[in-house]
Amino acid sequence: MSTGTITGLRLAGVQTLALARRSVVSEWRQLGNVMPGIVFPLLLAAVYTHQFERVILLPGFPVVDSFLDFVLPASLLQSVSFGATEAGTELARDIENGFFDRLRASPCARLPLLLGRLGGAMVVATAKGALIVAIFLAFGTEIAGGPAAILVIVAAAVLLVLAIGGLGQVLAILTGNQEAVNATFPLVFTSIFMSSAFFPTTLMSGWFRQVAEANPVTWIIDPIRRLILEGWSWSDVGQALGVPLAISVVTVTMAVVALDRRLGAS
Template identity: 40%
Template sequence: MSTIALRRRDQIGALSSRSILSLVRQPSLVVPSLIFPLFFVALGTSAFARAINIPGFPEVDSFLDFALAGSVVQGVLFGSVTSATALATDIETGFFDRLLVAPSSRTAILVGRLAGAMVYGLAQTLFFTLVLFPFGLSIQSGVIGLIAMMIGGLFTALAVGALMSAMAIKTGSSEAVQGSFPLIFILLFFSSAFFPRQTMDGVYRRIADINPLSYLVEGFRSLTIDQLTLTAVLQTILIPAAISIIGIGISLRTLRNRLAAS
């Protein structure tokens, strides 16, 4: 039993190393998910600098503090799509089938592939924070809050990566996975990622109110602009963790269906 467990651990380790290395070796895949969120932060910080005084806007020192959460979630979402696209590419090239015929655990194959996204999500959170510090960013919840955000980034990457992996396994097409990118962008825009829900009205407010991304972003935001609270930590970590469990479940089920159909 322990041998099997060890093997599974080794499999996850080997596949994780491969997925992480593939991101390191292909910077062109990851650079856009670092540059674009930073560009939008730079743009928003200058364009909406005075918007922080409008009614309903949370109390913040600068728009930069407000914008960090949105940029982290935006970057992590984009990075996760890249990872799921890599899985679809593995399916297209036949590498995935070779893994399936090998005596390897199905969970290990999936989690190993998603490990790259998880590590990248964590690194992105740290990267955005470090890059924006010299421009006046302040994390009110301190180092513990930052660590919680990094864990939140990791789980967000896992959650979105798992859901997108289900699509990759179902379609086996990297083009289809890439094609879902606008859906994520729409979901992000109709949340409180870029502007507070309290300043929206009508149908936009209602959509943002039911959009889970709003609550995910607001967890990160609370850790940035408020003092450390257990509620904010749990919101930042537990929401993506819960989505991760659902996402992995859907992915494994999709994988089983794919195997049954083949």
């Protein structure tokens, strides 16, 4: 590798870090926007735990001591998904207010424009994920897979943020409009509710069960839940990390292609 290439990569790394730091600082300054993403999933978990205690006795429901153990993956994914589109919203805001054009005019590489914001969203998601798991542990949830499973669970949630963030960036680049990116939130919200997040698919019926079983969120939640309830399994680890990683590769690649086209067209 030539010295020029190494210098270029180093510069891109520095630029990515600078933009990631900017994203994290922006979130930190608007904690009021972050809090609902933590408070609401926790409230939902607390309510469901106290209202679904009879439900865990239904035949077909996984063996759990409390509904709290069952609902942890749902609360985790719900919490991180609240801010998942932020990487796209930020990019759209930068396009709207002209900051993106100023960055483009500067000698900044293309990839950091996307990766910096995604990196920031991932840092915030890691903090949120760790906090949610810590609170559940404090309230008595036991994770059968042990500490390594906790790392996998949080990593899976962070990868999901990367996947959703990539999609948000595609929309931001295509529309340059914050509202359009924010419109993906109901989609994310619905995908969580129409999955095995709050109830096992074995207890669902009809077309809803088919939708829930075909929903990629279910493919992420089910292995995470098995790591919590049943214990460590390499196949579950592979599925919990592999599914969001595969979606991330698709959405981030789409974002890179969309950015190339936008820059090429102007």
